[in-house]
Amino acid sequence: MDMKLLILDRDGVINHDSDAYIKSLEEWIPLPGAIEAIARLSRAGWTVAVATNQSGLARGYYDLPTLEAMHARLRQMVAEQGGEVGLIVHCPHGPDDGCDCRKPRPGMLKAIAAHYGLPLAGVWFVGDSSGDLEAARAVDCQPVLVKTGKGQRTLAKTLPAGTLVFEDMAAVADHLLS
Ligand SMILES: O=P(O)(O)OC[C@@H](O)[C@H]1O[C@@H](OP(=O)(O)O)[C@@H](O)[C@@H](O)[C@@H]1O
């Protein structure tokens, strides 16, 4: 049976986002229901991976140890609910660095699929920004928009064809587990 892979954006999907970036562990605050949703999916056999832009590193707003502390906290909170988080991939670059990993480029999605040896076609990628949805489209993933974080702003724009829209991560989990 094919492994069930779900890929999530981080800021605005798992935790609150800020236009001032999430610059410290104290600023990294899970969104209501998000940790529970990830744990529920994981316990049901889903592999939950994360693909996140972190240009704040290139901008000097925070350093790698701080970023890793946020991801350790995420793993700890999901583990406390009996679940686990899979591979977390981040793009450390700035918008002008021309990398392949910064969304809307799909490099992180490709890296996650390669890590698990799985095809990307149809894999759900849940995000709150247009770049997330465009990255999904670029590699034939299923673009999924949640209304948390920047999701409401994104909803006001034209969405890629076939984008699915949910209130939040809890609603995504409810759908996938129904
Ligand atoms: O949503 P993910 O990919 O997990 O992370 C988004 C963050 O890296 C930051 O991305 C920035 O965009 P620029 O990188 O400055 O274009 C801004 O949108 C910030 O508000 C946001 O916190």
Ligand SMILES: [Mg+2]
């Ligand atoms: Mg986001």
Ligand SMILES: [Zn+2]
């Ligand atoms: Zn990059």
